[in-house]
Amino acid sequence: DTGVSQDPRHKITKRGQNVTFRCDPISEHNRLYWYRQTLGQGPEFLTYFQNEAQLEKSRLLSDRFSAERPKGSFSTLEIQRTEQGDSAMYLCASGDNSGGDTQYFGPGTRLTVL
Amino acid sequence: SQKIEQNSEALNIQEGKTATLTCNYTNYSPAYLQWYRQDPGRGPVFLLLIRENEKEKRKERLKVTFDTTLKQSLFHITASQPADSATYLCALEGGTGGFKTIFGAGTRLFVKA
DSSP: SSEEEEEEEEEOTTTOEEEEEEESSTTTTOOOEEEEEOOSSSEEEEEETTEEEEEOOOOGGGEEEEEEEESSSSSEEEOOOOOGGGGGGEEEEEEEEGGTTTOOOOOEEEEEOO | OOOEEOOOOOOEEETTOOOEEEEHHHHHOOOOOEEEETTTSSSEEEEEEEETTTTTEEETTTTEEEEEEEEEEEEEEEEEGGGEEEEEEEEESEEEEETTTEEEOOOOEEOOO
């Protein structure tokens, strides 16, 4: 257990529904990342926050995906109008600058879109 | 576009031998290169980080080399054990990639007793 928690651990939804995932990073970690991972692939970068500022995001977050970190602590990732291709493991990671750029990953939220 | 390549085929070795995994990248000048371990159904776990101005780093049975001219990193596990069986991911961060972290697809390692 790295200390990063994610909720829910599993989510099954029907196509077209909206889903929201939550990530609680290690306390006082100022860096927070979201990734998506499918079977046989490495994590795919979605977005990066430094405190409450979203400093980097992939093209995926320009449409149905959005992420927030309102107070620089927990973060949420929302997927609107889900599609079957969104089925994946969604991973959150946090880090602080004192550890270099080490990232501590949570257990992930597995999303299944029917 | 930025790309990372890791051995796509699984690596099978005998207990006690040294496992060597390769990570090659293109169109990228990272500030850091990291190696992570991932077990099925779990998030990746950080193992080692090496910076662009470092050639080699060691931690217990692990050794990482980083050649920015060849754009390659080698990851070694000495005296391998069955418990080392997992997927090992290479990741690049910083430098020309900004704040993004780019992961390879990973190499599956099986250590036989």
